[in-house]
Amino acid sequence: MTSAGDGTTGRYLVLLEDDWSQATRELSRVAGIRAVDSAEAGLADPLWEADGLVLRELGVALVSADADQVTALTTAAGEPGPISLVEPERYVRALTASAPQATTEVDESTFTWGLQAVGAPNSTATGAGIRVAVLDTGLDLAHPEFSGRTIESKSFVQGQEVQDGHGHGTHCVGTSCGPREPGDGPGYGVAYEADIVAGKVLSNEGSGADGGILSGISWAMNSGCQVISMSLGAAAQPGQAYSRTFERVAARALEQGTLIVAAAGNESERPGVIAPVGHPANCPSILAVAAVDAAGRVAPFSCGTVDDIGAVDLAGPGVDVYSSWPMPLRHKRISGTSMATPHVAGVAALISQATGATGHELWARLARTARRLPLLSTDIGAGLVQAP
Amino acid sequence: MARVIVSVAADRIADLPTVVDALRRAGLTVAEVLDGAGVVTGEASGEVIAALAKVPGVADVETERDVRLPPPDSPVQ
Known part of the structure; x- marks a missing residue:
């Protein structure tokens, strides 16, 4: 899987409108993405054999998409239909406390x-x-x-x-x-x-x-x-x-x-x-x-x-x-x-x-x-x- | 005589003049009637303060506190 090097994974999160019963069909129609629906896929299924996964409980689809597909999805997000928003998936990591800032030097030349x-x-x-x-x-x-x-x-x-x-x-x-x-x-x-x-x-x-x-x-x-x-x-x-x-x-x-x-x-x-x-x-x-x-x-x-x-x-x-x-x-x-x-x-x-x-x-x-x-x-x- | 602050119950603020009259009859020397806050300030002796708390429409009677800032040249305000 490609990593964009900016903290994103190369995959995309697609936010679906409230009425997203047609989500898998729409992903296929708009961008040729073959997604499975979490409600239909069994837990044992190898989810990433598909291009995407529709997380029915969340109203979100997680998809792999190339540049052309991203463009198609983004265009669809701007039009009526079940696709509401497209954003890059981000890597997350365990949170560690950052060291407290030792210095109190603040540039106050413009604002306090x-x-x-x-x-x-x-x-x-x-x-x-x-x-x-x-x-x-x-x-x-x-x-x-x-x-x-x-x-x-x-x-x-x-x-x-x-x-x-x-x-x-x-x-x-x-x-x-x-x-x-x-x-x-x-x-x-x-x-x-x-x-x-x-x-x-x-x-x-x-x-x-x-x-x-x-x-x-x-x-x-x-x-x-x-x-x-x-x-x-x-x-x-x-x-x-x-x-x-x-x-x-x-x-x-x-x-x-x-x-x-x-x-x-x-x-x-x-x-x-x-x-x-x-x-x-x-x-x-x-x-x-x-x-x-x-x-x-x-x-x-x-x-x-x-x-x-x-x-x-x-x-x-x-x-x-x-x-x-x-x-x-x-x-x-x-x-x-x-x-x-x-x-x-x-x-x-x-x-x-x-x-x-x-x-x-x-x-x-x-x-x-x-x-x-x-x-x-x-x-x-x-x-x-x-x-x- | 002590300076006191008298707060009026929410359901009696609409009828503040009646409560103020009753406070005067109970012995309060009224300084100010604050209709926005629903508070009456004034002066009263110790026995009167106890009586003020029993006036219909009165929620609380407290003696007034003082606040004081440090002098202007203090680094901590």
Whole structure:
């Protein structure tokens, strides 16, 4: 049997339409292929004396075909009839774990390592039409790299304007919704055409409380946000119950099509100490985000799954993250699950735009498409989120 | 007085004003009514907090927690 030298076997898989009772006849008519039907062939039959085998249970035929026959089959796949798709058969081998990447050197001349790690530059989705709320310390509304963007903002901090006097909020908005071509340094925003909904629930001193956060969530839900990003929280103790209030609110938000993602927390000191996911990310209906670095390792500070409840759900880039910072500094590199969270929120916006998914379905798509890493699920959940 | 967050049962959110009135009568100093989230925030003393939990339509009463970010110059946020 010839091998193409590219991992394919020289044989072809022919996908059959649901109504493929005429498959063996059609293979013969179209390409002169003499195939046997698995339902008729006995187990002892030398299957490869025929040119092909129709696997009736799967609706697939495995055939040997020369170039002319492949052309004929491919043509037939484009026309009405039982042949739906033709693709080369591939060799498979036992999987072995690949050695972890030792280097963290990533070329950030065009895009940050975080954007590259979540596959954002390769996605055609932009976040356009999706509303992403970032509940944080506000936003530098005069930052030149957000000029021309659709921005809605509101302060829930008494006596303080939305204008970000801390920097944390501007950094998080930058990662989730900032530019791809800022004109000065690498692109750093995941959902770079999403509507920015900036709620100030943390003061310029970085402090806030449940009431302000819930006010921000309520505002974002009412204003039709598909995604709420919350890089905030309070440390929890092992065994501590999650807030039933936040859980009830988050469950209601999911039902209404609003996904809340929140930072797992930075209280771990790995490898020795793994702290539990903090409040409110430990609520089952809030998507808890861990941080990984450019080498695919969990960040030393990243909180982990410690109890039966309060699981880490997904991971995002959260070490040495370059994003916007209030002027005149313009940009800054910092680390934390706070930086991983807006990566996940941005990817959620891209998936929502690409698929129309919101709420529970959006969560499921994020988890299903996350890149699995050779790390503990208790540390990174389903893995590193990936743009559609 | 403690700051509290009161969540309202899903089937009573449509009738939020009635629940809020009952919370006021039970002694809650209402700060905000968050209709989107189905939450009422405010202040109450210890004895009042116990009474709030018994108000029809109330799902849970919790005392408010504080959150705090590290200072802006911290490398880990």
